[in-house]
Amino acid sequence: MTVTVKVQVISIIEMFTLRIILVIACLLVLITDTWAISQQSQVLLYNVGYGGIVGAIGAVMNRNESSWYRAFVKGLIQGSFGGLICYEGKRMAYEINKNRELLYGWPSKIVHATGASIIENAAANNYLWESWSVHFGFVRFETKPATFPLRVKFLPFAFGGFLMATACGRLKVDKTFQLGQPYFRKSTFELPEAGGYSFGNQIIVNEDVTNVYEYIAHEYIHNYQYREGISLNKMFTHIHQEFSNYEIYNRLSEHIYIDTAFMAMAYHMEDQHSYAWKYKNYFELEAKYCSTLRNVPIPWR
Numbered sequence: 001m002t003v004t005v006k007v008q009v010i011s012i013i014e015m016f017t018l019r020i021i022l023v024i025a026c027l028l029v030l031i032t033d034t035w036a037i038s039q040q041s042q043v044l045l046y047n048v049g050y051g052g053i054v055g056a057i058g059a060v061m062n063r064n065e066s067s068w069y070r071a072f073v074k075g076l077i078q079g080s081f082g083g084l085i086c087y088e089g090k091r092m093a094y095e096i097n098k099n100r101e102l103l104y105g106w107p108s109k110i111v112h113a114t115g116a117s118i119i120e121n122a123a124a125n126n127y128l129w130e131s132w133s134v135h136f137g138f139v140r141f142e143t144k145p146a147t148f149p150l151r152v153k154f155l156p157f158a159f160g161g162f163l164m165a166t167a168c169g170r171l172k173v174d175k176t177f178q179l180g181q182p183y184f185r186k187s188t189f190e191l192p193e194a195g196g197y198s199f200g201n202q203i204i205v206n207e208d209v210t211n212v213y214e215y216i217a218h219e220y221i222h223n224y225q226y227r228e229g230i231s232l233n234k235m236f237t238h239i240h241q242e243f244s245n246y247e248i249y250n251r252l253s254e255h256i257y258i259d260t261a262f263m264a265m266a267y268h269m270e271d272q273h274s275y276a277w278k279y280k281n282y283f284e285l286e287a288k289y290c291s292t293l294r295n296v297p298i299p300w301r
């Protein structure tokens with residue numbers, strides 16, 4: 001099969017599978033939204049469910065000789081566990097708001113990166129701790145806990161977000177390293193009035209608002225959602241291995257990691273609402289709940 005045909009086949013398979021995943025993710029959101037359960041349970045169920053679904057389907061797609069149901073169960077358990085860790089990492093972002101201290105971003109980020117890595121390992125049908133990765137702005141650091149080789153990869157979509165953030169705000173280097181994510185202070189006129197914004201792995205905040213730390217934690221959760229979407233990449237590990245004979249592909253994939261903003265698509269597939277009803281969008285509700293650990297007022301119930 002020629003490279004061109006392979007690329008076309010991969011594109012078709014990927015888009016078809018990704019649509020299924022996005023529809024399942026939206027159904028999960030719809031179900032958890034419809035059930036009369038607490039917001040804490042809703043957020044927990046979504047995170048565990050998302051990790052489990054991505055892990056299970058990915059493990060089946062990447063299975064070797066094992067039967068599909070063994071791979072499914074392994075991926076489901078492993079991915080659900082990763083989702084649970086992601087949930088804990090998101091809740092830890094609340095400490096930024098509670099203590100009004102940016103340094104609490106790091107432990108939250110490390111825990112969430114661990115959960116996201118477990119989901120990625122599950123989706124690739126790998127061992128639980130086979131690899132670990134963390135994102136800092138438009139850079140992805142990858143390692144294998146068994147041998148600790150360090151790979152540094154460029155994230156093109158996150159870099160696009162970085163450029164957008166640069167156009168809308170001013171990078172604060174000291175706060176960036178305190179928080180663990182590129183931190184921009186909003187300029188006065190480029191963006192519409194709001195407390196904060198998230199562009200991929202970048203956070204922009206309006207420092208004039210009184211509850212600025214809540215907005216920082218809120219946007220951090222949106223960064224995490226973006227990271228979780230990228231875990232879908234690992235579902236197609238078996239297809240990408242087909243290209244391992246091509247040196248140029250190997251060279252590029254050593255230094256570039258395609259971070260398609262799948263969660264941004266899912267965000268926009270959710271209903272868009274007026275500002276008063278914005279938390280009807282699950283991803284907004286999750287960010288608000290995890291940054292405050294208080295129930296979000298929901299006027300539609």
Ligand SMILES: [Zn+2]
Binds near residue numbers: 222284287
């Ligand atoms: Zn938000």
